[in-house]
Amino acid sequence: MGRQPAPPPTVSPDHTVRFLLDGEEVQCSGFAPTTTLLTWLRESRGRCGTKEGCAEGDCGACTVVVAEAVEGRIAWRSVNACIQLLATLHGKALYTVESLREPDGTLHPAQQAMIDCHASQCGFCTPGFVMSLFALYRNQSRADNDAVTDALSGNLCRCTGYRPIVDAAQRMYALPAPAEDADRRARETALYARLQALEGEADLVLAHAQGRYLAPRTLASFANCYADNPDATVLAGGTDIGLWITKHFRPLPLLLHLGRVRELAAIRQHDGALEIGAAVRLEDAFRALVAHYPDAAGLHRRFASLPIRNAGTLCGNIANGSPIGDSMPALIALGAEVVLHRAGQQRRLALEDLYLGYQQKALAAGEFVEAVRIPLPRAAGDVHFRAWKVSRRHDQDISAVFAGFALQYEDGRITRVRLAYGGMAATPRRAYATEAALLGRPFDAAALADARRALQQDFTPLSDVRASAEYRMRVAQNLLTRLQLETSGGARAASSLADLGDGGHASI
Ligand SMILES: Cc1cc2nc3c(=O)[nH]c(=O)nc-3n(C[C@H](O)[C@H](O)[C@H](O)COP(=O)(O)OP(=O)(O)OC[C@H]3O[C@@H](n4cnc5c(N)ncnc54)[C@H](O)[C@@H]3O)c2cc1C
Ligand code: FES
Numbered sequence: 422m423g424r425q426p427a428p429p430p431t432v433s434p435d436h437t438v439r440f441l442l443d444g445e446e447v448q449c450s451g452f453a454p455t456t457t458l459l460t461w462l463r464e465s466r467g468r469c470g471t472k473e474g475c476a477e478g479d480c481g482a483c484t485v486v487v488a489e490a491v492e493g494r495i496a497w498r499s500v501n502a503c504i505q506l507l508a509t510l511h512g513k514a515l516y517t518v519e520s521l522r523e524p525d526g527t528l529h530p531a532q533q534a535m536i537d538c539h540a541s542q543c544g545f546c547t548p549g550f551v552m553s554l555f556a557l558y559r560n561q562s563r564a565d566n567d568a569v570t571d572a573l574s575g576n577l578c579r580c581t582g583y584r585p586i587v588d589a590a591q592r593m594y595a596l597p598a599p600a601e602d603a604d605r606r607a608r609e610t611a612l613y614a615r616l617q618a619l620e621g622e623a624d625l626v627l628a629h630a631q632g633r634y635l636a637p638r639t640l641a642s643f644a645n646c647y648a649d650n651p652d653a654t655v656l657a658g659g660t661d662i663g664l665w666i667t668k669h670f671r672p673l674p675l676l677l678h679l680g681r682v683r684e685l686a687a688i689r690q691h692d693g694a695l696e697i698g699a700a701v702r703l704e705d706a707f708r709a710l711v712a713h714y715p716d717a718a719g720l721h722r723r724f725a726s727l728p729i730r731n732a733g734t735l736c737g738n739i740a741n742g743s744p745i746g747d748s749m750p751a752l753i754a755l756g757a758e759v760v761l762h763r764a765g766q767q768r769r770l771a772l773e774d775l776y777l778g779y780q781q782k783a784l785a786a787g788e789f790v791e792a793v794r795i796p797l798p799r800a801a802g803d804v805h806f807r808a809w810k811v812s813r814r815h816d817q818d819i820s821a822v823f824a825g826f827a828l829q830y831e832d833g834r835i836t837r838v839r840l841a842y843g844g845m846a847a848t849p850r851r852a853y854a855t856e857a858a859l860l861g862r863p864f865d866a867a868a869l870a871d872a873r874r875a876l877q878q879d880f881t882p883l884s885d886v887r888a889s890a891e892y893r894m895r896v897a898q899n900l901l902t903r904l905q906l907e908t909s910g911g912a913r914a915a916s917s918l919a920d921l922g923d924g925g926h927a928s929i
């Protein structure tokens with residue numbers, strides 16, 4: 422594909438970040454582009470209800486809610502203010518714990534329910550919990566236990582215990598709705614129009630002594646900007662980059678944000694594949710994936726927490742390319758490709774070929790991940806897909822091992838097999854020797870034994886704080902056993918899982 426010439430600049434760039442705070446327009450300029458939303462709230466606005474606990478997206482004390490105009494509706498997203506950059510708020514509406522009380526002092530049901538259920542002791546975590554509940558309340562008119570625990574997956578409480586907090590989540594729906602909910606539809610329609618007007622069509626350009634920030638509006642503008650400034654740091658959701666700022670104090674002289682590029686925000690289905698654009702948040706991407714591959718539900722649920730998934734992107738996970746990143750083994754197993762883009766030139770690459778070595782990717786200067794393409798099954802049940810995360814904690818933990826497996830059988834024999842692991846090497850990688858040990862055979866005890874042996878040729882894992890090399894290998898082999906039990910006759914699976922030791926237990 423040839424270079425698409427950038428359209429003539431019809432709109433001159435904007436130099437001011439504009440967003441709504443409690444419905445009032447806020448204009449910000451002259452700040453360092455690495456300023457976090459939490460710093461701005463506490464230090465510039467005196468909104469100290471939003472707390473700082475960890476400053477790395479792990480504890481939820483800083484949870485706020487951001488409303489965005491998305492394809493004709495308002496999306497309400499809980500996010501971690503500690504790693505969300507202020508500049509990314511452009512065109513959005515922000516709500517903090519101070520926003521919730523009505524003018525006459527009546528508390529929001531999310532707040533009142535926390536009181537009624539005695540769901541707070543020291544109170545440090547409470548504003549974060551309230552904001553996660555507020556987002557849940559806005560998004561759903563009722564919530565079952567799974568929805569509640571998922572909504573609270575990014576919030577830690579050290580003293581109260583979670584039972585009363587979960588009770589509060591149910592109780593809030595039984596309380597009288599806030600007065601403003603009476604004409605909610607009309608309010609959201611009006612909010613949508615205001616947000617679109619604030620967003621505007623211009624590229625956003627911020628300059629400060631500590632660095633510059635560019636947030637183009639079109640794909641052509643973004644691509645040309647990156648080709649012209651290949652040393653820029655591409656900023657997507659910032660859930661990795663946020664920590665470079667808050668924990669590593671890394672200077673970032675030029676941030677190039679892709680979150681405003683309309684063309685990158687789409688999830689499309691064509692040519693037998695699901696194509697997920699670089700600006701699509703993890704939460705939306707996983708929902709789309711699970712609709713086609715229900716067995717991706719565990720990957721969805723156990724990837725970080727809801728606020729991280731509401732901010733981070735799937736392509737950011739892929740581009741960051743961590744050896745312990747969770748999505749890549751699953752996507753490699755499914756045969757995903759990345760669509761790479763440099764100044765109007767596109768090319769496609771099998772995802773496994775993107776990773777050349779530890780922190781080394783097959784990306785040219787100025788080239789970025791435009792989208793990921795995931796082949797869809799031709800018929801339901803066509804592909805046996807499994808994605809298993811093994812970590813010490815169920816929620817919000819880094820994988821010791823992640824396995825993504827995809828198998829197809831014909832007449833009882835394995836006709837297609839792709840097995841990929843994270844946490845076992847310097848990059849997410851396919852287990853080629855293990856695949857070869859299985860291909861063309863029935864998945865019987867002999868094939869399993871050969872596959873378990875072959876895995877030792879594929880990987881020499883390392884020991885680190887999360888797991889020893891021996892543990893990693895044993896778990897990785899045990900996941901093959903689990904795969905065999907679940908896909909080659911299945912009935913014995915549940916009872917036999919108890920025999921799997923750590924691999925069977927920790928990944929469930
Ligand atoms: C509390 C917490 C929990 C987490 N839990 C998990 C977890 O369970 N599993 C897991 O795998 N990860 C986890 N992460 C890591 C992180 O959330 C993911 O890697 C996320 O997908 C990154 O996406 P992002 O959009 O936020 O990327 P960013 O932080 O914006 O960028 C990450 C890197 O990718 C580059 N980049 C981003 N998009 C592109 C693109 N389109 N083209 C080229 N380069 C690009 C950036 O320049 C940067 O180098 C966690 C992070 C936190 C803070
Ligand atoms: S301060 Fe802990 S998640 Fe933000």
Ligand code: FES
Pocket residue numbers: 540541542543544545546547577578579580581
């Ligand atoms: S009430 Fe103290 S940390 Fe939750």
